[in-house]
Amino acid sequence: MGTAAAICRLSARPRKTARCSGGEKEQAAQRTATANGSVFLKHRFDTVWLTPPDMSGRLEREFFGSLQNLCDLYQIPLPDVAHLSYPKNIATAYAAVAELLKGEKFSVIIGQDYRRRATIATTRELGTGHCLYYIPIRPLCRLMEREAGSNLVKLLLELFRYLYHIVGVPYHRNGYIGSVYEMMNEWVEDGWEDGEYTEQQRADLQECDAQGELLWDYLRTPFRSRRLRTAINACYQTGQADEVLLGIADDLLQLALQYPKRSLCSSICKDIGGLDREQLEEDGQIIQLDMYVSFYWSCYDSTYDSLYEYVNSYFMEIGYTDEPKSIQWFDKPQEKDAHGFDFEQRIFELLDRLTEQLNILDNEEHHQDI
Numbered sequence: 307m308g309t310a311a312a313i314c315r316l317s318a319r320p321r322k323t324a325r326c327s328g329g330e331k332e333q334a335a336q337r338t339a340t341a342n343g344s345v346f347l348k349h350r351f352d353t354v355w356l357t358p359p360d361m362s363g364r365l366e367r368e369f370f371g372s373l374q375n376l377c378d379l380y381q382i383p384l385p386d387v388a389h390l391s392y393p394k395n396i397a398t399a400y401a402a403v404a405e406l407l408k409g410e411k412f413s414v415i416i417g418q419d420y421r422r423r424a425t426i427a428t429t430r431e432l433g434t435g436h437c438l439y440y441i442p443i444r445p446l447c448r449l450m451e452r453e454a455g456s457n458l459v460k461l462l463l464e465l466f467r468y469l470y471h472i473v474g475v476p477y478h479r480n481g482y483i484g485s486v487y488e489m490m491n492e493w494v495e496d497g498w499e500d501g502e503y504t505e506q507q508r509a510d511l512q513e514c515d516a517q518g519e520l521l522w523d524y525l526r527t528p529f530r531s532r533r534l535r536t537a538i539n540a541c542y543q544t545g546q547a548d549e550v551l552l553g554i555a556d557d558l559l560q561l562a563l564q565y566p567k568r569s570l571c572s573s574i575c576k577d578i579g580g581l582d583r584e585q586l587e588e589d590g591q592i593i594q595l596d597m598y599v600s601f602y603w604s605c606y607d608s609t610y611d612s613l614y615e616y617v618n619s620y621f622m623e624i625g626y627t628d629e630p631k632s633i634q635w636f637d638k639p640q641e642k643d644a645h646g647f648d649f650e651q652r653i654f655e656l657l658d659r660l661t662e663q664l665n666i667l668d669n670e671e672h673h674q675d676i
Contacts, residue, residue, distance in 0.1 A: 362392040365424040369396050369416065372426035372636040373403065376414070379640045382406045396424070412645055417633065425637045430645040432573075432630040434598065438617065439657045441469065443478060444604035445667035447517040450524075458546040461537040461555055465660065467529040468562055470601075473653060474569035477525065478603060479518050481596040486613055487514065487603075493612075506608040514603040531562050551663045558656055565649050570595060573630035573650055586626065593627040599657070606668050 385402040387395040404414045417427040469475040541547040630650045
């Protein structure tokens with residue numbers, strides 16, 4: 307199984323769909339949904355249709371060989387197109403197997419890469435549910451001020467290191483979220499609103515910047531699974547973390563051991579079906595991974611509403627999203643369906659659960675400050 311990008315154009319009328327925040331305190335604003343992989347599939351046909359007739363022999367051998375492998379795996383009849391000439395034979399055979407397998411959880415495509423020209427493949431996408439997986443850092447920063455060196459702080463630091471160094475969750479001072487905070491700083495300094503609320507936002511943004519710098523000194527230390535195991539065991543022995551958080555830590559440790567080098571980026575491919583990705587990125591027309599998965603400051607400060615309102619409003623104008631996608635090639639016989647998102651499904655669920663627990667800690671801190 308390989309990976310490819312689940313980026314696609316809307317094939318139905320745009321509609322507003324909730325873009326929720328992982329573990330968020332309330333539902334966020336809505337944005338336009340992205341849809342299926344029709345562009346990816348349509349693009350793959352071009353190789354076949356535009357190939358000169360004198361090269362058709364190679365394409366036919368490649369296509370029908372892979373088609374045989376597909377039919378063998380799913381035990382469907384091989385379409386009889388012997389009476390048809392190129393390229394209608396390929397088009398007819400493809401349409402027939404696509405129809406037979408349309409009820410499956412994958413799509414059938416004619417694919418190409420650096421060594422394949424017209425090979426049958428199946429693709430499957432993992433939808434992220436239009437959720438924002440934003441992980442708050444303020445609860446850890448506040449704990450470090452009060453309980454530096456505690457087992458709970460050590461536990462959270464190792465979890466954050468795993469997410470940053472291995473999973474690839476960007477720090478809040480970098481990437482898309484970093485640019486949003488920079489813009490909010492400009493708004494405050496330009497006096498876009500007057501009064502007490504603006505002063506509170508200025509104070510919160512200054513704290514975010516200062517505390518974020520301090521946390522970064524600890525976060526940039528490479529992740530080590532043995533340190534995470536030690537921190538978990540210490541918290542079990544001392545009772546410094548509740549059972550829910552320890553359960554999440556256990557699950558993340560198991561994920562790290564099972565997939566020691568796996569990141570979310572490894573499931574994202576930059577191919578978007580023949581469209582000009584560079585131009586789309588320049589025009590801001592792709593929701594990239596670091597735009598919906600990131601560390602951020604807090605949902606219990608004065609910047610929260612402005613941040614989520616801006617992010618959701620911006621996303622409503624975009625029709626493409628980088629999401630995990632797998633591809634299984636049939637240039638060789640396949641023993642089983644190889645589509646699976648075990649790592650991705652587990653990490654997204656754990657990000658949601660961890661964010662919920664961090665928000666609980668953050669809420670406790672918030673009420674102490676009032």
